Amino acid sequence: MKQRPSMLAAAAALTAAFAVQAQQPPKKAPPPAKAAAPAKSAISEEFEKFREVLEEDNPAELFEARGEDIWKNKKGPDGASMAQCDLGLGAGVVKGAYVRMPRWFADVGKVMDAERRVVHCMVKYLGYKEEDIRKQPFSNVNKTPDHVSVITYVAGQSRNMKIAVPQKHPQERATYEIGKEIFAYRAGPYDFACATCHGNDDMRIRTQDLPNLRKPDQAIRAYQGWPGYRMTGGFMLTQQWRMNDCFRQQRFPEPTYLSDTITALLTYMTVTANGQLYKGPGIKR
Amino acid sequence: MNKILFFLAASLAGTVALADGDYRAEAIAMMKHDFKTKGIATADRVNEDGVQAVCNRSGDHPPKTIAERLEKDQLESIRYPADGKLMGDWKAGEKLAQSGRGMTWSDKAGVPGGGNCYNCHQIGPAETSFGTVGPSLYQFGKLRGSGPDMQKYVYGRIWNAKAFNLCSAMPRFGHVQALTEAQIKDLVALLLDPQSPVNSK
Amino acid sequence: MADPMKIRAQMKGDTADIRVLMSHAMETGQRKDNAGNTVPAHYIQSITIDVGGKRVIQGQTGTSVSRNPVFGFRVKGAKAGDKVVIHWEDNKGDKRTDETTVAG
């Protein structure tokens, strides 16, 4: 698409003028004409019913077990282990850590989301090479990488806990605010932002309900079920993958794995969902 | 267009930028750093164009005067078919409407994309798997007519939805060359052709 | 070597509810990989379940069973503390045996 950089300067100058306006709650767009066929259909209810059946025995548990084995038994070249990994609650503490990230980590001077922190620890203590992990960050039908299994284990250790992402450190608050901006930022050939599909109530793409991630009770849906066992192909996918694929469908370029952008976006969405109950690794279409 | 924007900026500037402007600047800098070209999805896609920039800075609700000016500008950029024919083949249109492909980094260069229409709209009566981000278009031609003016409106709206509603959620399919002239004609036919199932009883 | 199964066995009344998750690709032999090569068939062919030392279930499976298979069975007359032993073998001769005890 044609980009017009010269216009950006002008548009930036408009920021001030619009700031006041933007603070007003946006007028609600008129509701789309209701479709003749059932809107929230019997189909979604049928899906939900059997989704529950599938979640009762979720193959994600197989990956949790694999991750637990790595966490507890694997040793790095110097004999170090994940027992030294601080996920924010002290060295080796896994219980409840997943629902308390992203958070500020003083040792690296960064806000990190869960996946970023886990990978950081696997590199630091177990001798994994970051460039290897970046070669295949996400699972595919042939392989679910070790770090994905470890994240699945860590997530499982926060099953049935409330999300409690801290916002005390100034950087945690700033990261939230930046994430909020990224969420609303429209660009690319389709003019899409995250908010285009996930900023309003009661919308669907095809038969899939779109949660309004600006609201706490719906923002949990960006979090719930991740990491998720993907039915098609039978492997685990994480929130980092979900963000990556959202940007693909948003027609954006590819976000770097474990980048600040993704951490910021996850911070915004997770803080919005604070107080909601996380049910552990899930199952995804 | 630049001139218009500068004029608007000058007339509206003066208010002190709030803190959220700083976060936006940080967010944009961060994205420019973190997004990389993959396949056909080039890194420069994270740069805003003018319409996007205005919508981004106004929570999709720009002041009316600005919206009207920019809509007019977008409207003038629409290129209608040289032969004056706006209706194609509704059957080809239905196929296009079904396809959600196009413009992602997993799409190949040079392969025609789809219209993505059912992702957001109800259209034909046979397809029950449709989205509700946009309004239902079922019976569109029957309810709104299918004369030359309506054909021109629908063609233009698919070409560049922003010409009619500056911060519409709908992509500017013709403007960004996501759909060709012939493809848009087929979609116009899907909505307006009396033979199209969209307009069946 | 194949990953361990996850087995749950729980008494409900006089019946043991047995659920098992198996880590297995269950390749149909019809899928193509990214390079366009057919991925050879690789799937579990036989399963046995012993409870309290008795064979209660044995069966055979084919490629229409989902990847990472999940099965559920119920066994009447089992009791808490009974050992549950589950075994599978696939078409390449890989095999796996895991066990648990029935929870009360």
Next chain:
Amino acid sequence: MDALRRTLLKGAGATGAIAAAMAAGVLTPSRVLAADYNRAAFEAKDMAGALKNIGAAGAADNSGIVIKAPDIAENGAVVPVDVASNIANTVSLAVLVDKNPLPLSSAFDFANGALPEMSLRLKMGQTSLVEVVAKTADGKYYRAKKEVKVTVGGCGG
């Protein structure tokens, strides 16, 4: 023992003897079944072939077989199905997917208190009938079916 094992999936009766053999622990895990895999049934490319090779070609419809499966499956890769037989003395159950390239998914024998029921998850390439065959101790076969629609969905990108 070969004779015993063959009966499991080939319907030659003598299930009482199988139960006895199982109870006696004759079939130890390392020695069972794999060698006797009913290849003909599992590699049959249509229902008729699969049914014939499990000995169930003439199975009669029977409402005593209960199939619990979604009317519409969200994803054909994982379709949860519960099956149970209320027909007296059911000793085996087989589950088939009509339209799959290889319809027979599984066949299980139940003994020593195992109830004639199972839950499992099926791959379904398209909308199809799920058929269940029950075999009773006297060597008779019964069948029931349920349609499961498989949808397309998502953004299609």
